[in-house]
Amino acid sequence: MRQMSPNPTIHDVAKRAGVSISTVSRVINRTVPVSDDVVTRVEAAMKELSYVPRAAARNLATRKTNSLGLLLAEITGDFFDPLLAGIETVVVENGFDLLISTAGRGGPHDELPRSLGNHNTDGLLVFAGVLTPEAIARAHASGLKLVLIHQSSPPDLDIPCVTIENKAASFAVVEHLITEHKCRRIALLRGLPHNEDSHWREMGYREALEKYDVPFDPALAVPGDYKRVVAQKSVARMLQDGVEFDAIFAADDEAAIGALQALYAAGKRVPEDVSIAGFDDLHISALINPALTTVHAPTYEVGRVAAQQLIRSIRTGQADPLTLLPTEIVVRRSCGCHNHNGYTGAPEINASDTFIQ
Amino acid sequence: MRQMSPNPTIHDVAKRAGVSISTVSRVINRTVPVSDDVVTRVEAAMKELSYVPRAAARNLATRKTNSLGLLLAEITGDFFDPLLAGIETVVVENGFDLLISTAGRGGPHDELPRSLGNHNTDGLLVFAGVLTPEAIARAHASGLKLVLIHQSSPPDLDIPCVTIENKAASFAVVEHLITEHKCRRIALLRGLPHNEDSHWREMGYREALEKYDVPFDPALAVPGDYKRVVAQKSVARMLQDGVEFDAIFAADDEAAIGALQALYAAGKRVPEDVSIAGFDDLHISALINPALTTVHAPTYEVGRVAAQQLIRSIRTGQADPLTLLPTEIVVRRSCGCHNHNGYTGAPEINASDTFIQ
């Protein structure tokens, strides 16, 4: 079973099967009925030559690429893993390919990478903060199908967006801290500036304070940037400056973990001295000590839905303008609770997953 | 600044710049000298039309795709994140695109996904265990450039492979358990069957036992499969069966964490009652309680080198047959040591990263 030519084309297959190239094309694409024996003959020929249709050629002919692009700031951290997994699943289910591209840390970029430009992808999944609204608008104007993840559409453009409910869950967490644990001095580790999740999480925080007549203290609202080290430094500084607090609400779990470290480094105990709560429910959050009270963000699901919406948009031109996935508070030990109750995280994470009961 | 046509082609640019399409092509590819004013005129035209060359067309014309494929079993877990990050970095640096594809859990597959076939990618990064040696051989025979990750080439094929040193580090860990912590009954949580890393890690384990005249007890070598739940069950069963052991060497950190859970569930203390060591040094491993003694696997670096080798292979036809990246033991608390010493993990993970000192 030697190779005839290193790269057989549809012509080679046609010749070998004794048919025309259109017929071969037809059996490849099952676009119109073909007689059975011809089908088998062609398929045999394809196998014998180990023929693989060249994507570039069919893409050119059909003016479709059958692939989705994913635009991320960078690949890093536990957050993107479930996102990617969700996207990949749907992409595979629908016979698409996935082109991954990172734009790099440097804030929102004003141009999309060439490889993900209009012609190299049928549609683009864009994660929050990687593109400027102008760049998004331009891409949209050029006819590229887009779905925004964790970022809403620029005004009047109605680009489909998939994100999660932030405010109510944040409110619930802070309320829990106030009512269950009698916290009154709750520090806020903010997320990234100009980030929508960050904004709504802070709103939830503020509204909870307001409801229980806890004054908002600017000295307690410090940078977290969704990053462990940033949060660590912020908390260390508060400690050093003598800012008093009995709880910390971090805009995400990475920051919560950074806070935990800063607290430990200063000899504080969690939750005995300070209660901590985060947001996202990362894989790791159930495993650390103490297990983190947080909000479960359905990130895998976000990935799935975003990819589904994009594919639907490509196929039908229609998509839901906004998908808001529900979140749920996950009470574990870092806030001071002694037993878990209610939702405890993604399927594979259950109560027994936490090391310290 | 309206769009002229929704999808401008090289012809539109040529017309607008008052030149021929060949000239436009030349300024795009900077393949031969072009007079300065023509260059500026053409570039202006491209910008005005927001022209993006269609990848399919140039791929077809050049018979290159300028993209790499990455074939994984599935996207999941903390292990792949640094791998992907390393690959992505190099891919971007070299102006390639990255096509990601998962083959699914079902053991080694005998065919590669169509999308990553011969014609859709200039080269393929294949992770251990996703393809059968036959499938690899066939892909190689068809002229596809390949680099294998964590899996060596089928005999006589000399397909470049990038992997890590397993045996010496495993030996060192087990030796540490024996000499420093006086362990004699060391359980082994095996990795995946037919997996090379798994094999060499077990060899390291066995040789260490041998060196110190500790008999190998088959009852202590149980499945781990690189999975938390599998390891958890194995350890639970040993406990239940009354198999005695004073230490566990897990073929990877996921399994080590599963072991930890099983031990806690049974009321055992780590490291007081049982010492634990793992392999990989996942992001999470420094953060759990107790911080995990393990072997640092340079996974990001593996990703980088693999991508580099593949690109070199594509460009020059040459690549190093085998890259064996060094590993290093990371002593933390789960083995019974009270302070860290020596290497403590990836750059961003240092001693203060562990919650319990």
Next chain:
DNA sequence: CTGTTAGCGCCTTCAT
């Protein structure tokens, strides 16, 4: 049901 014939958009000799 099957064969013939144009392109798809770009690169690449070959002339000029």
Next chain:
DNA sequence: ATGAAGGCGCTAACAG
């Protein structure tokens, strides 16, 4: 330094 023309491999009318 620039233009003209052929072809990359495939799909999609259009005829039969």
